[in-house]
Amino acid sequence: MDWLFLDAAFTGGSRDECSAKAGGACWAVIGERLNLFTYGFYPAAERWRVNLSLVLLIFTLFPILFEKVPYRKYALHIAVAFPFVTAWLLVGGLGLTPVETDQFGGFMLTLVIGITGIGFSLPIGILLALGRQSKLPAIQIFSIGFIEFIRGVPLITLLFVASTMLNYFLPPGVTFDLLLRVLIMVTLFASAYMAEVIRGGLQAIPKGQFEAADSMGLHYWSAMRLIVLPQAMKISIPGIVNTFIGLYKDTTLVIIIGLLDPLGIGRASLADTKWTGLSTEVYLFVAIFFFISCFGMARYSQHLENKLETDHKR
């Protein structure tokens, strides 16, 4: 504790200045590099776009996560536009200065990859889980093949494929953005895990529920959406959030293909001669960031489980 706060130096221009002031932690490195940790190499003049995206994110997430938000119904409709608006804000074009995605970095990069992965892996995972149980052989074989292949390969391998090998498979001259490729790979990877988690939930639904839905004349999709999936998803919440958290932390792996997430920024900072040897401070800071995000997700999943509990409320 003393080291963390009482004896720590919070300002200073280098490690030497820190140790001259106090014997504890040198948090000045974080202060000095906070912008780098947050925005990566995003051009300073355009950082308002990242900030605005964050504000939009908060305004989109609240109505989705909590029921008691005013005008929730409208907010949910507007939420559909969020990915497009944010992508436009961050990448630019159409009136905004374009920013290359290799300038993305830091927490912003973590959030971009994490939220894209989380947002898209859930619906894709649901479709794969349903596909795996489908009576149509083509859909079933595709789903099983996809899930087993993606699950059988480490994420790092997929990221390498995304960063290097994909170019060999594409026609010459066709390239697409590295970040986009990473996003796709991370999403697919998480989808395969998500599918299996949701399949577990689907299998826990008693046969009678399907029969009751069928006997009413509900279509397959209505029965799934109204009866089976709400129950299956509820059962799967712990597994789904587990996958989310895993995915979120796996975003740090992008460091190996040259994208600078907070961990990458941290390592770069430590390479700076002014700040060498401060690894404890830097990694602790990054760890705290991840812990706050992940713990938040875990708490929310608890809240959701309690809210959806309808079995024994006598």
Add this chain to the structure above:
Amino acid sequence: MTQKPESVNEETKSAAGKYAVTMRDVHKWYGKFHALKNINLNVEVGEKIVICGPSGSGKSTLIRCINRLEEHQQGEITVEGIELSHDIKNIEIIRREVGMVFQHFNLFPHLTVLENCTLAPIWVRKMPLAEANAIAMQYLERVKIPEQADKYPGQLSGGQQQRVAIARSLCMKPRILLFDEPTSALDPEMIKEVLDVMIQLASEGITMICVTHEMGFARTVGDRVIFMDNGEIIEENNPDDFFLNPQHERTKLFLSQILNH
């Protein structure tokens, strides 16, 4: 051997329209197990049929073939004049007109009692919410539990849940109601409340096909009792003759077992 009532085979084909359900030479196998053997059955509109028999005799399978929860492999089944085939459209049309009450209720645990009742009218019949709610409340009153409308099924007793399940089927205003052992999963003191509802329903002209061992119910409301064993219809008769004057050894044995315990 199997005694078939005269009325079954003759006019079946031409007059399918006047019957609620017709089954002609229906066979079903589960793998190698022959679950239904040459079933012939005509159910008139408004008729109350009680099906009984030892467990594993195929009675549940038979009524589950009527709304295609089980698929028959041979023979012909028509419901309200529509033949059951692989055509999913036909199946969905038939299912709209055929309500089913299950042994284990199969209420949707994540929805309130009222939402259980309004789900199908809203999504299948495309009924406006207010109207669906009104109809649901009307039927919940009929089964005498309107005060439970906003509770979840898990908060109700078995008998109450089964009455909700009946109300849920009625909300679709079906022409035929299938009951698959509706009282078998209930404690004895709850059986009566469910039977009372069923007896009241029977007086209202809806076609009912009930798999049940409630012989009192069979005698009160049944127009015809069908006894099945080993996937075959062994005997069918009006309730009085069926109970007082059974024809077949297997029927006699079955009746002596369920009546003398």
